[in-house]
Amino acid sequence: MSFSIKFNDHELCDYLRVVSIRRNIGTTRTNNTVKSGDRAGQIFTSMTRDMATIEIEFKMKNNLIEKRRELAAILNVTEPAVLILGDEPSKYYKAIPDGDISPEDQNFLSSVTLQFVVPDGLAHALDAKQFPFQEEDDETVIENRGTTSAPLDIHATFLSDADSIGFTNDTQTVQFGTTFSEDESENEFVPSERVIFDGMGPTYRNEWKPNVGRPRFKYDYGEGSSRVTGKVRWLESKVRITDYGSIKDDDPGFWHGPTLTRNLTESLNNFTAYFRFKMKPGGKRKNRPKSQGLLEINLMDADNNFVMGFGLKDNDPNKASVMYDFFIGDHRVFRGHLPRKVLKYTTGIFGYVEMSKVGNKFSFKLCHLKEGFRENWSVKKTYLNDSVAMLSFKTINFYGAKWKRIRDMITEWTSTTITKINTEDDSLVPLVFYEGDELFVDGQNNHVYINGIRDDNYRVIGSSQFLTAPVGKTAYSVLTDGNVEGHYEMREQYL
Known part of the structure; x- marks a missing residue:
């Protein structure tokens, strides 16, 4: 009889035959007690649960050295990964290998005991269940058929502007946005205004002008100047950039590619600007490190002076290496390199940059996004600059380029x-919601996202930190001064 054990999307039973699996009933329990005076015995104070362990005994047959190497690569993870056991295919564990893995060899047969640690001690349902918000004055009933409470993800889309939103059951209320108490005047806060909400699709095409913008990198560098073409x-x-323009064999080396430019209807002294983008190599994996690319997002004033800017550049043809730059005015204020945890995702980046200016304070946030717009890595920087603070933001300018005839990157602007x-x-500045905003609350990690941007500041201080579904049926209500649609999402959990 065949048995399946999948770890981190790899089928371990392609290499091994399962002999036995040992799992405890629940997790190790520790009861905490205290001695009270002359009273007999002790007083129970609390109970804690420890992590769980799963031991799997295998047999390996033939090609032992080759199988050991392949298994070592599969098990070489630095954080818990998904483990699915064949006798419960609808559930998974967040597990990581633990201890030594020491096979006992006898000729062409080897016995192996593999131990996994499950830090949260739980099994999780593989499929999530969704529970739509109900109409006003109606409650959403969530039934949890697991054996312990489960965190709830919240997905809400605002159909109108709103100051705040809350989600509540009989014991919990979580709130997001800005609320005002009786002794606090709403007039103390100055509302912001969204002036552009651009999905970068054909609907918005006429708002942008191609190849009229100014690159930042080597703009005036003689024969080696960056060219606007494509x-x-x-x-x-x-x-998406589909054509970077042509270059002759005897031309000097330079970057070349198209620009996209959009003018605002008014100049902004203080602002937040958010841009989502992709710069990744394509083609076969072995060729991807050879790709090179340049991406710029610059904010200009009405006289074409730089106010703020961001750049990505891969100019190393021998390996995956992407540097990023933050600029204030004409000067670079920070340079960094994307870490390995970002580059392992096909050596490039899908993510966003957020640039803001309030008075003389300039702030940057660069973030890499995984599937579902989940943040995987980010960096934040803030600087003070009095001279550039005098400039007002009027124009957005994108630039994407390739180096000479070297293999290019896939370059896209998406929001x-x-x-x-x-x-x-x-x-x-009140943290409020605008029509079209998407609120996502990651219940498992307790993170808050607005339109894909993580901003835990939207959580109202004093409200509950988590929204969970206890075992059984529980009713939930949505409280807001606006109109929303959406749903709760739950993965049941099991001890």
């Missing part, structure tokens, strides 16, 4: 959002 293609929800901040004190 074309883009407007797809359903993104703009642009610009918000006008009507104060020079960012503590007076």
Whole structure:
């Protein structure tokens, strides 16, 4: 009889035959007690659960050395990964190998005992269940058929502007946005205004002008100056560079590619600008490190002076190495390199950069996104600059380029959002929601995202930190001063 054990998307039973699996009933329990005076015995105070362990005994036959190497590569993880056992195919564990794995060899047969540690001590349902929000005054009933409480993810789309939103059951209330108490005046806060909410699809095409923008890198560098040439293609929800222009064999080396430019209807003294993008190599995996690319996002004033900017560049043809730069005015204020945990995702990046200016404070956030727009890595920097603070933001300029005839990167811009901040004190900016905003609350990790941007500050202080579903049926209500649609999402959990 065959048996399946999948770890991190690899089938271990392609290499091994299962002899036995040892799992405890639940997890190790520790009861905490205290001695009280002359009272007999002790007083129970609390109970804690430890992590769980799973031991799997295998047999390996033939090609032992080759199988050992392949198994070592599969098990070489640095964080818990998904483990699915064949006798419970609808559940998974977040597990990581533990201890020594020491096969006992006898000729062409080897016995192996493999131990996995499950830090949270739980099994999780492989399939998530969704529970739509009900109409106003109606409650959403969530039935948890697991054996312990489960965190709830929240997905909400705002159909109108709103100051706040809350989600509540009989024992919990979590709130997001800005709420005002009876002794607090809403007028103390200065509302912001969203001036651009651009999905970068064909609907917005006429707002952008091709090849009229100014690159930042080597703009005036003689024969080696960066060139503006080439074309883009407007797809359903993104703009992709499809042509970087031509270059002759005897031309000097230079970067070349198209620009996209959009002018705002007014200049902004204080703002937050959000851009989602992709710069990744294509083709076969072995050729990807050979790709090179340059991506720029620059914010300009009405006289074409730089206010803020961001750049990505891969100029190493021998390995995957991508540097990123933050600029204020004409000067680079920071340079870093994407870490390995980002580059392992096909050696490039899909993510976003957020640039903001409030008074003389300039802030940057660069983030790599995984599937589902989940943050995998981010870096934040803030600087003060009095001279550039005098400039106002009027124009957005994108630039994507390749080096000479070297293999290019896939370069796309997928979202642009610009918000006008009507104060020079960012503590007076209310965290509110606009029509079209998408709120996602990751219940498992307790993270809050607005339109794919993680911002835990949206959680109202004093409300519950988590929204969970206890075992059985529980009713939930949505409380907001706006209109929303959405759903709760739950993966049942088992001790």
